Amino acid sequence: MTAREGQIGKTRTGILTAFKKHWQLHVLALPVLLYLLIFSYAPMFGVVLAFERYSVAKGFFGSPWLGLKNFEFMFKTQDAWRITRNTVLYNIAFITVNTSLSVLLALILDEMYIKRLSKTIQTMLIMPYFLSMSVVAIVVYAFIGPKGVVNTMLKALGEPGNTFWYTYRPLWPFLLVFISAWKGVGYTAIVYVASISGISSEFYEAAVLDGASKLQQARYITLPHLRHIIVIMLILNMGSMFRGDMGLSYNVTQNTGELYEVVDVIDTFVYRALKDLNDTGMAAAAGLYQSVVGFVLIIVSNAIVRRVDEESALY
Amino acid sequence: MAADSTETSSFDRINRIKPLTNMIFSVVMSVVAVLTVVPVALVFIISITSSLSLTMRGFSFVPLSTSFVAYESLFKTGSQLVDSYIITIEVTLLHTVLSVLIMTMYAYVLAQQRFGARKFYTFVVFFTMLFSGGLVPSYIINVNVLHIYDTFWILLLSGMVGTFNIIVLRTFISTTIPIELFDAAQIDGASDFKVFFRIVLPLSKAGLATIGLFVLVGKWNEWFTGMLYIDNPKLVPLQTMLTRIQQRIDFIKNNSSLASSPDGMQMLKNMPSEQTRMAIVVLTTLPVLFAYPFFQRYFIRGMTIGSVKG
Numbered sequence: 001m002t003a004r005e006g007q008i009g010k011t012r013t014g015i016l017t018a019f020k021k022h023w024q025l026h027v028l029a030l031p032v033l034l035y036l037l038i039f040s041y042a043p044m045f046g047v048v049l050a051f052e053r054y055s056v057a058k059g060f061f062g063s064p065w066l067g068l069k070n071f072e073f074m075f076k077t078q079d080a081w082r083i084t085r086n087t088v089l090y091n092i093a094f095i096t097v098n099t100s101l102s103v104l105l106a107l108i109l110d111e112m113y114i115k116r117l118s119k120t121i122q123t124m125l126i127m128p129y130f131l132s133m134s135v136v137a138i139v140v141y142a143f144i145g146p147k148g149v150v151n152t153m154l155k156a157l158g159e160p161g162n163t164f165w166y167t168y169r170p171l172w173p174f175l176l177v178f179i180s181a182w183k184g185v186g187y188t189a190i191v192y193v194a195s196i197s198g199i200s201s202e203f204y205e206a207a208v209l210d211g212a213s214k215l216q217q218a219r220y221i222t223l224p225h226l227r228h229i230i231v232i233m234l235i236l237n238m239g240s241m242f243r244g245d246m247g248l249s250y251n252v253t254q255n256t257g258e259l260y261e262v263v264d265v266i267d268t269f270v271y272r273a274l275k276d277l278n279d280t281g282m283a284a285a286a287g288l289y290q291s292v293v294g295f296v297l298i299i300v301s302n303a304i305v306r307r308v309d310e311e312s313a314l315y
Numbered sequence: 316m317a318a319d320s321t322e323t324s325s326f327d328r329i330n331r332i333k334p335l336t337n338m339i340f341s342v343v344m345s346v347v348a349v350l351t352v353v354p355v356a357l358v359f360i361i362s363i364t365s366s367l368s369l370t371m372r373g374f375s376f377v378p379l380s381t382s383f384v385a386y387e388s389l390f391k392t393g394s395q396l397v398d399s400y401i402i403t404i405e406v407t408l409l410h411t412v413l414s415v416l417i418m419t420m421y422a423y424v425l426a427q428q429r430f431g432a433r434k435f436y437t438f439v440v441f442f443t444m445l446f447s448g449g450l451v452p453s454y455i456i457n458v459n460v461l462h463i464y465d466t467f468w469i470l471l472l473s474g475m476v477g478t479f480n481i482i483v484l485r486t487f488i489s490t491t492i493p494i495e496l497f498d499a500a501q502i503d504g505a506s507d508f509k510v511f512f513r514i515v516l517p518l519s520k521a522g523l524a525t526i527g528l529f530v531l532v533g534k535w536n537e538w539f540t541g542m543l544y545i546d547n548p549k550l551v552p553l554q555t556m557l558t559r560i561q562q563r564i565d566f567i568k569n570n571s572s573l574a575s576s577p578d579g580m581q582m583l584k585n586m587p588s589e590q591t592r593m594a595i596v597v598l599t600t601l602p603v604l605f606a607y608p609f610f611q612r613y614f615i616r617g618m619t620i621g622s623v624k625g
Contacts, residue, residue, distance in 0.1 A: 024506055028511060032420070046455060123611060125347070
């Protein structure tokens, strides 16, 4: 094996020989490589848009240079603080609620000893994961729209039942966190159930011999085993700390202007700046702000994790 | 069934929760599971609620009377629905096949432990997970450089390569296909193409099916690309159509001056009724919901291979 490794690409003339020998592998990699170059790497250079007044005629690299004007403009609006705050707070809430709920559900589902019931319940819990956000938006509308079930029930209770929930701000932070949990927890719980069933039963046998209760087994065996996968998911989530959910914040709220204060996130802001205001510069600036902070966050959190618990690090 | 009973070892039988705890868990979890599914049932119920019941009672789990008018009218006049159905099916199928094929090809390259350029290729795909140019540069490139705004191509191509899926496929290939098989093939003088198409593809069917299903469902449910790039009614995907209808109606209703103007009233009249919108939801979601239980095995397998560290 080592002899062969030495053969490939290690000597000076070897690079060309290696390429000739393995040209078919390069061909197999080509479609994805091209795709990424066009749709992922070219846009990375396209971030110059954030520093100029883009015009279609003059193109990416010929448009007038503005320096940091677009950023100044964006940070001077009150929106900058609002979208940053909302994006981060929603993500913290989503991560905390979804992770703890799915671990809890996984522990329970794993303990239920009528396995067929447990499987059926899992099938039902994961169902919302397969709904599109457009469908979720209408499901929500069925509940809290003007004629929705909530108002119908309020009427039945003798209330007026004519609240327009789509402009009622206090409801939305809770509602969005709830919807996110409803849609995502079943899926993550099943991932955890699968990793729990992968834990060797020897650990539990030893624990039982030592007289450990079920709760102690969960605390000292199951949870530590889930740690790696939880930490990896957390690091990945860190990178998207600055990424809002268009589905929740735009589609489910039906882009209602009165709700921007409590639901607007960076992504919805970028979308509106681009499509409604046609302000390419500011939209690109907000997008770059989002990407750079996300990049820093993922690098930093991974570095910290590597210090504390090397095995759980992402790379 | 048989598998379930053999799975339970004698140790598991000793180390069980108490029957009462199990009972409580079962009841609580069953209630949670039913509550999870109920919202979707509501949409179906509204779609068959009669207009009379809707005016008298609003949306309700128990309508006063039912009617299938919404479905009838959709089948009679649903040309937009048919167009959207056709484009969504075309895009979804073609996208899934191409996406899975090129990602598997790439994953196979990443699985070649002894291939010197492997590190380069791994980095190229991994880095896209860390940093992205953002929505605007992509948008400008797609619109002004590639000129694929409002075309079939943007629908087909968007989201075709997923880092996570590639990592899962690579893990799948390197764990299910023994490396000796590659060696044997090479000694027999088989080229990389031959190994890939004759050995890897057939042996990875389960992995391909799993990823394929995820890609399929993801594409079927995609709404944002359509919102961003599509104007031509012939090309509007199902989910985008749903969101557009919903937002347009709300826009008119929220503008009281517009809603009470003759123009606004005319527009509202031409919009699909609430039952019809719910019927569209049912028709767009049924394929996915029906397919899911049959493929549950694959989905769960996919989710769990994905959790293996890359």
